[in-house]
Amino acid sequence: MAERSGLSLVDQTKLVTAASELARNALIHGGGGTARLEVVTSVNGRGGVRIEFADEGPGIGDIDLALTDGWTSGSGLGLGLSGARRLVDEFELTSKSGSGTSVVVTKWSR
Amino acid sequence: MPIVKIGTTLFVSIQIDLQDESVVRLQEDVADELAATGARGVLIDITAVEIVDSFIGRMLTMIGSISRLFDAETVLVGMRPAVAITLTELGLSLRGVRTALNAEKGLELLSGKSLWRSCRSGPAMTWCASGSRYGWWPNEAASPWSIRRSLLPRPVSWPVTR
Numbered sequence: 001m002a003e004r005s006g007l008s009l010v011d012q013t014k015l016v017t018a019a020s021e022l023a024r025n026a027l028i029h030g031g032g033g034t035a036r037l038e039v040v041t042s043v044n045g046r047g048g049v050r051i052e053f054a055d056e057g058p059g060i061g062d063i064d065l066a067l068t069d070g071w072t073s074g075s076g077l078g079l080g081l082s083g084a085r086r087l088v089d090e091f092e093l094t095s096k097s098g099s100g101t102s103v104v105v106t107k108w109s110r
Numbered sequence: 111m112p113i114v115k116i117g118t119t120l121f122v123s124i125q126i127d128l129q130d131e132s133v134v135r136l137q138e139d140v141a142d143e144l145a146a147t148g149a150r151g152v153l154i155d156i157t158a159v160e161i162v163d164s165f166i167g168r169m170l171t172m173i174g175s176i177s178r179l180f181d182a183e184t185v186l187v188g189m190r191p192a193v194a195i196t197l198t199e200l201g202l203s204l205r206g207v208r209t210a211l212n213a214e215k216g217l218e219l220l221s222g223k224s225l226w227r228s229c230r231s232g233p234a235m236t237w238c239a240s241g242s243r244y245g246w247w248p249n250e251a252a253s254p255w256s257i258r259r260s261l262l263p264r265p266v267s268w269p270v271t272r
Contacts, residue, residue, distance in 0.1 A: 013161065013192035017200065020163040069201055079164045083200035 005039045005047035006109035014087040015049060015107040021080035022053045022103050028074055030055025030101055040106065048089075048108040053101075060095040067093075111136050113143050119151040119220055120144065120182075121213075125158045133169045140173055144180035151220035152177045155213060157188030167202040174206035185209065187216040 007015065019035070026033035033055025040050045060066045067085065072078035081103075085091040090106035111132065114121040120143050122136070140152060152173065156162070162170075174184040186209045189197075197204070210216035229238040229252065236252035238245070 010192045010195055013190075014196050014199065016161050017163050017196050020161060020165070024163070024165060077164045077168050077202070079167075079201050083164060083202075086199050086201070087196065 001037060001039055001049055005049050007047075007049065007107060008110065011107055011109065015051075015105075018084035018087040018105055018107075019051055019053075021084045022051075022105065024076075025080055025103075026053045026055040026057075026101070028076075030057030033057070033101075042108060046108050046110075048106055050090075050104065050106040052104045054103075056100040059097045059099050059101055060093075061097040063093060063095060111139065113139055115143065115147050115149060118149050119153055119217065120147070120149045121153050121155070123155040123158070127161075128166065128169070133165075137169065137173055137176060141176050141180070144177060144182055148180075150182050151217075152182055152184045153213060153216045153220065154184065154186050154207075155188050156186060156193075157190075159193065160190065162189075162193050162197055162202075164200065164202060167197065167200075167204060171204060171206050174204075178206065183208065183220055185216040185219050187211065187213050 023035060033053060036052045038050050040048045042048060065071055067082050069082045070078040084105065088105040089108050092104040095101035111122065170186060177184045184207045186207050189209060208219055210219050229236055231249060234249060235246045236249055238247060238252060
């Protein structure tokens with residue numbers, strides 16, 4: 001899917017790595033969830049891939065804290081959420097304590 | 111995952127996507143092999159690895175820490191360019207694990223040969239380069255004995271790590 005949308009090898013690697021981080025988060029912190037992938041096209045014709053990770057877990061109380069490099073509520077490195085944000089072009093995080101988490105990331109071809 | 115011992119080095123070649131259980135087993139196997147063989151180096155080949163995320167990165171730094179407890183050094187070889195770029199942007203430092211371009215250079219690093227080859231002594235300071243770092247050391251700290259055994263402390267000037 002990433003190849004079809006014209007993403008370079010480096011961009012594919014970044015997207016899959018970001019997806020790996022977010023999937024792990026949904027599993028470990030969110031108690032499991034869903035991932036939805038789609039090929040998208042920008043207004044000026046660029047291809048891209050959009051992935052949404054959604055879980056019904058406890059949600060993120062302090063989003064700024066969660067997005068800080070090195071901060072982890074588990075035993076990881078604390079780089080997953082902030083790192084995923086750096087690796088993609090668009091990053092949308094919606095979460096509230098007690099109502100699950102949704103992360104939508106998009107990577108565009110150059 | 112097979113661990114092969116050649117000389118004083120343990121070779122680990124990561125071929126497959128590592129599941130959580132195999133990561134734990136790999137760390138245990140490396141620790142067991144280090145204890146049983148007294149190997150001085152662990153060379154991890156990640157040529158076949160397309161994705162390194164923070165989980166894998168943590169596994170690699172943990173193997174580095176485990177090895178150090180057994181007085182062994184860990185070298186990562188064969189990192190793909192796309193992986194290197196992604197790791198840098200991810201902010202993963204892989205501290206405690208050295209890197210080399212391929213297995214041959216990785217072995218040079220572990221044996222300290224490259225360090226021994228490139229040292230220049232001046233009146234007060236010695237300049238040394240290994241495969242992955244170089245810098246200035248005061249002559250008292252950079253004796254031929256410590257250079258040969260790769261036992262140099264932190265250099266005086268800012269070390270550049272490649």
